[in-house]
Amino acid sequence: MSKSTRSGQLGKSFFAMALSLTVCAISQGQQASEKNDKSSQANPNVSENVSRRRQKNNQPPASFRNVVRQVQSKLVKIVGSGGVRGWGSYQSGVCISEDGYVLTSWSYVLESDDVTVTLDDGQSFTATLVGYDPRIEIAILKIDANGLSHFKLDSAVTAKLGARVLAFSNLYGVATGDEPVSVQTGVVSAITKLSSRRGAFKSAYNGDVYLVDAIINNPGANGGVLCDRKGRLLGVIGKELRDNSLDTWLNFGIPISSIASSVQEIRDGQTIVQDRSDQRKPSEPMTLDLLGLVLVPNVVDRTPPFIDRIVSDSVAATADLRADDLVISVNNKLCPSIKALNEELEYVDRDAKVRLTVRRNNEFIDIELNL
Amino acid sequence: MTFKRTTAKTNCFRFTCIVLAALTLLTFNGTNLAHAQQTDETLNQKLPEELQQFEQQRIDAIAKAIPSAVAIFAPGGNGGGSGVVISADGYAVTNFHVVQGCGNFMKCSMADGELYDAVIVGIDATGDLAMIKLLGRDDFPVTKLTDSDQVRPGDACFAVGNPFLLATDFQPTVSFGIVSGTHRYQYPSGTILEYTDCIQTDAAVNPGNSGGPLFNANGDLIGINGRCSFEKRGRVNVGVGYAISSNQVKLFVSHLKSGRLVDHATAGFTVATDQDNHVRVDGILESSEVYRQGVRYDDRLIEFAGRKVTTVNQFKNVLGIFPKGWRVPVKFEHDGEILDTFIRLQGVHADGELAKLVSGNKNPPQRPKPKKSQPGKPSKPVPNQELPNETKKQLEANDQTPAEYENLFEKRNGFVNYYFNRMNQNRVWGLAVSDSDYGNYPKSWKLIGQNSQGTKVEIVLGDEQSGIKSGDDAFVLNMSDDLTEQAKENSNNAFLLALQQWRKMLQLGPSKFGQSTYWGEVPSAEGDQMELIVATRNILESNLLFDTNSGQLRWFESYLDTDRDPCTLEFSNYQTKNGLLFPTTVAYQIGAGKAETISIETFELGKVTKNNQDSNE
Numbered sequence: 001m002s003k004s005t006r007s008g009q010l011g012k013s014f015f016a017m018a019l020s021l022t023v024c025a026i027s028q029g030q031q032a033s034e035k036n037d038k039s040s041q042a043n044p045n046v047s048e049n050v051s052r053r054r055q056k057n058n059q060p061p062a063s064f065r066n067v068v069r070q071v072q073s074k075l076v077k078i079v080g081s082g083g084v085r086g087w088g089s090y091q092s093g094v095c096i097s098e099d100g101y102v103l104t105s106w107s108y109v110l111e112s113d114d115v116t117v118t119l120d121d122g123q124s125f126t127a128t129l130v131g132y133d134p135r136i137e138i139a140i141l142k143i144d145a146n147g148l149s150h151f152k153l154d155s156a157v158t159a160k161l162g163a164r165v166l167a168f169s170n171l172y173g174v175a176t177g178d179e180p181v182s183v184q185t186g187v188v189s190a191i192t193k194l195s196s197r198r199g200a201f202k203s204a205y206n207g208d209v210y211l212v213d214a215i216i217n218n219p220g221a222n223g224g225v226l227c228d229r230k231g232r233l234l235g236v237i238g239k240e241l242r243d244n245s246l247d248t249w250l251n252f253g254i255p256i257s258s259i260a261s262s263v264q265e266i267r268d269g270q271t272i273v274q275d276r277s278d279q280r281k282p283s284e285p286m287t288l289d290l291l292g293l294v295l296v297p298n299v300v301d302r303t304p305p306f307i308d309r310i311v312s313d314s315v316a317a318t319a320d321l322r323a324d325d326l327v328i329s330v331n332n333k334l335c336p337s338i339k340a341l342n343e344e345l346e347y348v349d350r351d352a353k354v355r356l357t358v359r360r361n362n363e364f365i366d367i368e369l370n371l
Numbered sequence: 372m373t374f375k376r377t378t379a380k381t382n383c384f385r386f387t388c389i390v391l392a393a394l395t396l397l398t399f400n401g402t403n404l405a406h407a408q409q410t411d412e413t414l415n416q417k418l419p420e421e422l423q424q425f426e427q428q429r430i431d432a433i434a435k436a437i438p439s440a441v442a443i444f445a446p447g448g449n450g451g452g453s454g455v456v457i458s459a460d461g462y463a464v465t466n467f468h469v470v471q472g473c474g475n476f477m478k479c480s481m482a483d484g485e486l487y488d489a490v491i492v493g494i495d496a497t498g499d500l501a502m503i504k505l506l507g508r509d510d511f512p513v514t515k516l517t518d519s520d521q522v523r524p525g526d527a528c529f530a531v532g533n534p535f536l537l538a539t540d541f542q543p544t545v546s547f548g549i550v551s552g553t554h555r556y557q558y559p560s561g562t563i564l565e566y567t568d569c570i571q572t573d574a575a576v577n578p579g580n581s582g583g584p585l586f587n588a589n590g591d592l593i594g595i596n597g598r599c600s601f602e603k604r605g606r607v608n609v610g611v612g613y614a615i616s617s618n619q620v621k622l623f624v625s626h627l628k629s630g631r632l633v634d635h636a637t638a639g640f641t642v643a644t645d646q647d648n649h650v651r652v653d654g655i656l657e658s659s660e661v662y663r664q665g666v667r668y669d670d671r672l673i674e675f676a677g678r679k680v681t682t683v684n685q686f687k688n689v690l691g692i693f694p695k696g697w698r699v700p701v702k703f704e705h706d707g708e709i710l711d712t713f714i715r716l717q718g719v720h721a722d723g724e725l726a727k728l729v730s731g732n733k734n735p736p737q738r739p740k741p742k743k744s745q746p747g748k749p750s751k752p753v754p755n756q757e758l759p760n761e762t763k764k765q766l767e768a769n770d771q772t773p774a775e776y777e778n779l780f781e782k783r784n785g786f787v788n789y790y791f792n793r794m795n796q797n798r799v800w801g802l803a804v805s806d807s808d809y810g811n812y813p814k815s816w817k818l819i820g821q822n823s824q825g826t827k828v829e830i831v832l833g834d835e836q837s838g839i840k841s842g843d844d845a846f847v848l849n850m851s852d853d854l855t856e857q858a859k860e861n862s863n864n865a866f867l868l869a870l871q872q873w874r875k876m877l878q879l880g881p882s883k884f885g886q887s888t889y890w891g892e893v894p895s896a897e898g899d900q901m902e903l904i905v906a907t908r909n910i911l912e913s914n915l916l917f918d919t920n921s922g923q924l925r926w927f928e929s930y931l932d933t934d935r936d937p938c939t940l941e942f943s944n945y946q947t948k949n950g951l952l953f954p955t956t957v958a959y960q961i962g963a964g965k966a967e968t969i970s971i972e973t974f975e976l977g978k979v980t981k982n983n984q985d986s987n988e
Contacts, residue, residue, distance in 0.1 A: 060526050060588045061428055064549060068525030122648060122682065166525075172600045172611060174555055174571065177644075177682035182551040183524050184573040184610050214573060215610040219602055240603070249604060 064166060064185070067231040072180040073120045073149040076102055077170045078127070078141075078223065080112030092169040092181060092224035092237070093117065093141065095150035096263070100125075103153075103263060104223035105239055106132040106139035106336075117143050122178025131266035134304070134336035135328065135359070136205050138236060138259055140266045151225070153263060156233040156256035159210060159226075163188045167216040167253070169224025169237055181224065186214025186251075194241075194252065206362055209252040210235055216251045217241070226253035235259075282349040288342070290350060291369055292316040295327075298338045305341045307358075319367045325358040332357075432590035433529065433545055438512035440543045440584055441465070441505070442480045442533040443489070444762070445473045453532030453543070453583025454479065454503065455592065456513050461487075461505035462628065464620055465582030466597045467494050468564070470501045475780045475788070476772040479505055480541035481512075486765070488772055490779045493627035494787045495694070496729045497635045497719065499564045499597050500615060501582075502627035506776055514584060514592045519553075519616035522570060522593050526550045530574045530596050530612070532583030539761040543583075548574030548610075550593075556684045556691075557598060557613055563728055565635075567691025569613045570594040576612030585614040592617050619692040625902075626694045626891035630791030632725050633891075636693035636716035638701075642672055642686050650680050652703075658934030660714040663962065666703050670710070674702035695719070696903065697893050712963070713896045717933075726785060795889040796881050799902050802922030807951045809877035814977025816874055818957075820970045828969050830867070832874045837867045854911070855931045858938070865938040866959045866967075869929035872913050873940060876906065876927075884908055892919065901925065923952075936962025948974060 076093045089112070093104030102117055109115070110129055117127045125143035132139035159165060165188055170181045190211040210226060217240050224237040235253035242249055288295065292314020296306045305327040310316045327341055328334065331354065335341035348354055354369045418426070441454040441463050452469030456462070463479070470477070470491055479489045492502040505511055522528075529547045537544060551573050557566035572585060576596045585594035594614025601609065626633045639659025642650045650672045655662055672680050676699035678689045693699065695718035703710040720728070783789035815833035822828050826842040838847040846863040848854070848871070858865040881887035885908030892900045893916070901916040912933070916926040923945055928937040938961050942954030953974050960966040 062425060062527045062588055063523070064525030065523035066525070068523070072524070172602075174552060174600075174611075176684055179554070179682075179684065180524065180552065182571060182611070183549065184551055185549045215604075215608075218600070218609055218611065 064183075064229065067227075067229065068166065068168075068183050069180075071166070071168055071225070071227055071231045072183070074151055075120060075168050075170070075181045075224065076104075077118045077173070077175055077181065078102075078104055078109060078115060079118070079173075080109040080115045090170065090173040090220045091222050092171075092220060094223070094225050094233075094236070095119075095148045096153055097150055098146065098148050100143040100145040100148060101130070101267065102127065102141040102143060103236065103259075104139055104141060105236065106134060106137045107222060107239060110139055110141070115141065117141060118177065119145070119148070120178070120180055131269075132336070133262040133266065134334060136207070136254060136259055136262055137239060138254070138262060140263060151233045153233070153256055153260050156235075156260075157228060158255065158257065159188050159191075159228055159234050161188055161191060164229045165210070165212055165214075165234060165253075166227045166229060166231070167212065167214055167221075167224065167237060168227065169216065169218075169221035171216075171218035171221040171224075173220045184214045184216055186212045186216070189213045194238075194250075205238075205254065207254070207258050209238065209254055211250065211252050214251065216253070217249060279347050281346050284350045285346045286348040286350045286352070286354055286371075287345060290315075290371060291354070293321065295338050295341075303338050305335055305338045315369050315371060319369050321356070321358065321367060322360065325360050325365075328357045328359055328364065331355050429527075429547075429588070432586070432588055433531075435590035436514065436529070436584070436586045437482045437531055437543055437545070439514040440482060440531040442536075442538055442541060442543065443469055443473070443503070443582065444478045444480070446477060451533065451536060452579060452581040453596070455531075455584035455595070456481075456505060456511045457516060457592075457624070459510050459513055461489075461508060461511050462492070462624075463489070463503050463505055464595055464624075464627075465501050465503060466595065467496050467499045467501045468597070469582040470494070470503065476776070477503065479503075480538070482541065482543055484541050486541070488776055490776060491788055492791050493630050493633060494729065495623055495627060495633040495635070496725060497563055497565055498615065498619065498623065498691070499566065500595065500620065500623055500627065502624070504779070506779070514586070516617045516621055517587060517591045517593055519570065519593050519618045522550055522553055522587065524550050524552055527588040528570075528572055528574055528585055528593060530572070530576050530580055530583060530585050530614075532576075532580035532596065534575070534577035534579040536579050536759060536762065539759055539765075546575035548572050551611070553616075554685070554688050555613060556688050564598075565691055566598050566613050566615065568616055568619060568688040569598075570616055572596075572612050572614060573610040574612065575608045576614075577608045578606060580612075592620075595620060616692070622692055622697065623694055624891075626696075628791060629795055629889045629891045630786055630788040631888065631890075632729060632785065632787055634695040634718040634720050634725055636690060636695050636697055637719045638675075638690060638714065638716055640666065642680075642683055644683055648681065650683065650686060659717070660936070661701065661703075661712075663936060664712045664714065665705060665710055667705060671704040672701075673704055673709075674700070676700065694891065696890055696905075698896065699894075723785070792889050796887060796904060799889060799904060799917055799922070800881050803917055803924045804877070805922075805952065807877075807947075809951065809976075810879070812976035812978050813878060816977065817973075817975035818969075818971050819973040819975070820955075821972075823968050830870065830969075832867070832871055837871050839863055839867055858931055859935075862938070862961050862964070865929070865931070865961060866940075868911075868931075869913075869927060869938040869940050869959065870957075872908065872911065872929050873927045875908065876913070876915070881906060895926070924954075936964075941966075944970075951976070 074095050076095060078093045079090045089109040091105060091107060091109045093102045096103045115127045116124050118124045125145055127141040127143050130140040130142050165186055167184045168181050175181050188210050192211060194206055194209045216237055221237050222239040226234040226237060228234055233256055235255045236259060238252050238254055240249060292311035293307055293316045294309045296308045307321060307323055307325045309323050310321055330341060330344040333344050335344050350371060356367045358365050358367065439456045441456060443454050443465055444451040450472050452466060454463045454465030457464055475491050477489050479487045487505045487507055489503045489505045492504050494501045526549065528550050529545055531543045531545050534544055550570060552571035555569045555571045559565045570585065570593060576599055580596045583596050584592050585596050587593045594616050596612060596614045598613040599608060600611040623633060639656045639661055640652050641654040643653040645651050652666065652668055652670045655666060655668055674680060675686060675689050680686045693716055695716060697716050698713060700713050779790055780788050781790040786792055815831055818830040820828050822841060829840040831838050835850050836847060838845060846861060848857055848864050848867040854868055858868045876884045881904060884906055887904055887906040890903040890905050893903050895901050900919050902919055904915045906913045906915065912930045914928040915924055918925045924942055927940040930937045938959060941958040944956040945952050945954050955971050956968060957971060958966050958968040
């Protein structure tokens with residue numbers, strides 16, 4: 001038997017031993033963390049932090065500084081022109097690809113002619129809107145950049161009740177240029193379904209959210225991110241919303257799991273802002289009046305098309321459309337606002353069939369109307 | 372592939388490994404089962420060791436920090452805030468807007484449950500800082516001012532103070548959080564308060580916390596809380612508080628202790644970012660020192676006060692932490708060349724303007740309107756609040772200021788509390804001259820020595836005439852003619868004028884020399900901290916810089932005009948001759964020009980006031 005063979009076999013044995021020991025270590029770690037979770041207070045990550053503290057004499061105790069720096073490098077500051085309040089509108093966003101896709105919240109800020117995205121290092125880019133999902137109120141922007149520090153959505157994690165979270169955003173627009181975004185800390189207070197209204201109007205999203213005890217929903221914070229204490233992505237910070245029943249402002253983030261598939265659809269090109277270059281307006285278009293639909297008052301630029309009431313004996317009444325339904329699309333074209341819905345109807349002939357998709361409670365219902 | 376050719380030895384080895392592995396798995400599993408049972412039984416079990424240590428460390432830091440925190444009460448019980456003691460003799464730092472409604476004397480409580488009297492010392496209205504002095508002890512618990520540039524977002528921190536004026540038992544409130552951002556800039560919007568280079572935190576900071584300390588995880592000072600961002604939820608904390616950095620506080624401490632209304636610094640130029648994200652000069656005063664040093668429009672600003680500048684906000688941030696009169700290094704790029712120089716910072720406000728702004732500003736600042744060109748920053752300082760009745764009663768019982776303290780406040784135009792200015796002037800001057808009584812020599816002085824080339828130099832300083840003879844050259848300064856014009860013509864005249872001013876200061880002392888003000892500490896070009904006295908005599912201003920260690924007068928800067936470089940005298944190698952302390956080396960320089968050094972061997976000072984001059988060696 002040659003030397004090399006023997007050492008090769010020894011090598012295999014050592015490998016097997018090492019592997020088994022590693023497996024043991026991992027399984028012990030998991031079991032240890034399960035044990036700690038059961039004991040409700042302890043978090044294995046704390047001991048990690050504390051021992052790291054002992055190693056680095058210069059680092060202050062209980063500091064998140066390294067994790068914070070890592071995450072901040074992936075966040076962007078978004079500024080648009082216009083907006084309701086008359087001065088520059090702003091919010092936060094996060095890079096989700098190396099080549100410039102940015103995930104943010106879908107809001108009036110993105111309506112501007114000039115949307116500027118500024119990276120953590122201060123570089124600024126004009127962004128184009130790739131698409132948006134008005135149901136979960138997220139949007140994807142694209143900037144012409146490369147080599148960007150980013151989060152991969154598929155390595156996002158979930159958090160348990162009571163988990164420590166870090167919230168990153170450009171609240172109050174404090175950071176400009178190469179100044180990093182702000183960070184706050186808190187815990188997950190609840191994991192629940194959202195029930196809210198924006199101003200006097202409901203939010204389109206009624207799915208799962210993380211409610212946190214830190215006050216993270218501030219002006220400009222929407223589009224920021226929630227991370228766990230290791231800097232792993234949990235969710236996107238939502239817009240400023242009030243809870244229906246309690247009349248308090250909600251501090252919440254939407255889990256990545258609720259967002260990921262929409263993001264993929266948008267990136268695959270499916271949800272794109274309407275291109276009407278090859279459409280013609282009919283001489284006698286369909287109108288809401290003809291259908292018997294009365295929407296809520298068109299107060300702000302992006303008022304969502306909630307139905308206020310149905311005219312009795314109308315086509316809408318027969319089709320069982322109801323007050324409080326939110327019109328999502330007309331003939332499969334998304335209508336995120338009353339303005340967009342009216343515009344879409346201008347391209348529909350009054351004699352043609354109209355297919356509406358509405359959201360009622362948590363369901364999406366397709367309804368066909370014909371005069 | 373030779374699977375067949377395995378030895379028994381190797382097989383045995385493999386088998387052992389597998390067995391070991393299996394055993395290890397089983398052992399851990401077994402341990403876990405036992406633990407799982409324990410967990411069910413003991414839900415309220417002890418915290419793991421590391422977590423206990425973590426918690427204890429936090430408790431210790433808080434216990435260490437709390438004693439130095441102060442609750443400040445305005446007289447009559449209408450309002451107040453917080454502060455923190457920085458030296459054992461009772462000097463404490465707080466916000467300007469906290470002391471604004473307090474008058475000259477106020478009451479302060481500390482965690483020991485005691486109520487102390489305090490007197491106002493100095494104010495920095497723009498930067499929202501103020502200094503008070505707690506009275507009655509020389510061993511107050513203090514906090515340590517750290518290097519706030521070491522703070523990073525994510526670091527733990529805690530605020531201590533009296534939010535909502537809750538503390539009827541005088542025990543301060545502690546709120547914990549993290550540092551959310553550093554070097555943050557907050558626009559003045561509606562008030563004169565500009566928060567530059569501040570520390571942002573999500574620790575709960577509420578009305579009443581103003582002026583109070585922000586501590587790091589070790590319980591040492593990193594900032595003074597003073598401002599928050601508010602919006603739709605009203606004036607309660609929303610996780611966005613701002614603290615003046617401890618580094619900025621350090622820069623202002625000696626200036627506030629001077630009892631003055633301290634102004635902030637301006638550099639004589641403004642900047643804007645160009646397309647390549649470079650910061651360039653987009654406005655410059657021709658009367659400014661940077662202009663005299665060669666900086667021009669469109670020059671690129673690289674560094675200011677040792678900090679690299681890449682955005683306009685950064686420039687505003689770094690400039691905003693300095694008091695008027697501070698001196699900083701600056702680095703520009705001009706015409707492709709690097710311009711590295713050291714400048715003296717002027718004040719933002721004109722003389723008297725600051726006093727007017729402060730006295731006119733009796734009401735709490737109005738709700739600011741967000742600026743059009745910037746993302747709305749609707750933040751404002753935390754105001755005074757109504758005290759709970761219990762606290763009011765306690766204050767009423769101790770309402771009067773003891774008579775023994777009344778002399779600690781001295782009113783004078785342009786000063787917050789002249790008492791402290793007088794005290795510091797006397798201290799600094801007393802240390803510099805010690806026993807030397809130059810006033811005994813009111814007649815002409817003669818200095819004889821040689822310059823660096825070995826040429827004999829004779830200087831005569833008299834009240835009618837002054838002159839310098841260097842080898843075959845002679846220059847005369849006529850004291851009755853226009854001194855400024857003569858000095859502008861010729862650098863030797865400027866030198867004589869400066870020496871004259873110095874002689875008069877030694878003879879008369881600061882209060883008789885003219886209007887003298889103790890300014891505080893400023894750095895020299897070499898980076899040493901110096902104590903500064905600014906003295907004006909017959910429109911000519913002089914800056915006297917004293918070494919903080921030896922107390923000796925090191926530099927005497929004589930200004931003909933505020934927009935001209937001074938003639939700077941540097942004194943060294945002091946020796947005592949016949950009971951008088953004299954510098955045996957005198958160097959002089961105009962602006963950044965060539966420096967000349969003279970070693971003085973003989974001092975002949977005229978004593979008798981009549982005709983004959985008796986010399987004294």
